[in-house]
Amino acid sequence: MDVKSVRGLVGNKLSFESVSADNGLKRAANMTADEIISQVIASGLRGRGGAGFPTAKKWEFARSEKGDSKYIVCNADEGEPGTFKDRLILTDFPDLVFAGMAIAGKAVGAEHGILYLRAEYAWLRDHLEKVLEWRRSAKLLGKGLFNNKYFNFDIQIRMGSGAYICGEETALLESLEGRRGDARxxxxxxxxxxxxxxPTVVNNVETLAWVPCIIEKGPSWFSAMGTKKSPGAWLFSVSGDCKRPGIYEYPFGTSLHQLLEDVGGEDAKAVQVGGASGLCVPPTGFSRTLSAGDLATGGSIIIYGPEQDMFDVAENFQHFFADESCGQCVPCRIGNVRLLDAIRKMRKAGLDAETERTLRQLTSTMRTASKCGLGQSSTKAFLSILDNFKNELPPVVGEAKATAAAE
Amino acid sequence: MEGQSPVQLEVERLIRVHGRNRTALMPILQELNRAHSYLSEEAMLCVSKELGVPRAEVYGVATFYSFLSVRPRGRFVIRMCRSISCAKQGKFHPVTAALMEELGISFGETTPDGLFTLEKTNCMGMCDQGPAILVNEDVHVKLTVASVLEIIDDYRRKAKAEGFGKKIA
Known part of the structure; x- marks a missing residue:
């Protein structure tokens, strides 16, 4: 398959286009681990998978662990609904990702890299293997990078088999070890x-792609984009009701207003920020900014036009979570199914006050008691839709009996 | 090598490629699943024995992941994205209906000739170009009723070229 044929639209100029992956790698090859880590600290780079953990901190922790065998894992299990930036990065800029992994390897003291590619992106595998092969022959990968016998780093690709939960880093590791994707x-x-x-560093595709850019152009080039609290720029995956869906790069601190104008979605009724496990923002919130202090995100932006039935959205997402819950812990396994039942019911018969109270209690239990991020965040979309669009539900049928679906 | 079934030979070949250890379990199951469209009981038992992984755990892994199947499926597994960005794009419902009508099956079913299985799947990362389907490992985007019928025809021709129907008969 020709991977470029499904590349899609890139809506504005991407920083990645102006960087050569291997300048950064070459510089890193001549730096000490401390120097590399201090550059990444200075840049303020945070993880791009959604949790936003400072990248250099992760590396420092792994580096300080004893052991001769360490791993750098690139998380390409991009499964959050509405997210496809990693697909574009792996299509257009795989060298950046592989160079980033090698730099991370040097910083941490790891010689093994694994790219965990989701099954849905299996069509990218041949393309990526070719790039790896080329890099080995160019001494940018494998034994003795740049003919330096102390710099060894190789990468293998491992496939997922269709499980959203494997985007969670400990579930991903379980999967790599040949087990069910149960979070640890x-x-x-x-x-x-x-x-x-x-000791293993798991980083998102985009996080790793920024690394050689930061090493080549310097941390201040990166941190000058964005705000003081959220330095840098981010790739956003924009889909839904807009004229120009695709990939857009924005510095942190960009408002939803600005984004909507650029993508041709000015008449939006709501915007889903952060995918199914993110927030649904109504027009009153369009002046909010995409940043760590405000709307933190994994880069997924789904736009809903005036015609959209918001509880159709809630049901679609809830179905997703009921489907994708790994089943390991009760609040998530049962909670998501109960919530789905309740949403289906309220779309037909409305939502009375007592049921709403019970459901809100249920969501709070799921948030606090679920084992991993899936169950902890799976109620966010429903709650933000309930808070802002309750008027779209039909009136309660007959006597409002407390037949909570969640009891 | 005498007395070994084709499945045993195949598993042994895969172990030579991926190694005889627990981390090889996923790649081995993935390749078996890819070659046969599903994991037969015989194959799972063989993998369990050869890797020394309890059979319950092999079955546990095989049933956890949505792209692995323990039931026979068609030569081509069509997965239609059901997530919101695809599902809200105008042509989604007509395309879905056209697929079902053309194949004469519903989601979760396989055509009687064993050629196609129709499934729904969660977000496959083509949200900007929906509606989208995966057919085995290939992705098709921006579907219309006309284009999806053409795609089905292409796979029918591919199967014919492989001699697929003859094998069954």
């Missing part, structure tokens, strides 16, 4: 005991 307990963190019990 922390502590220990993957940086202490990850793949096969060895």
């Amino acid at each position: 307990n922390r502590i220990p963190f993957p940086v202490q005991a990850g793949f096969l019990g060895k």
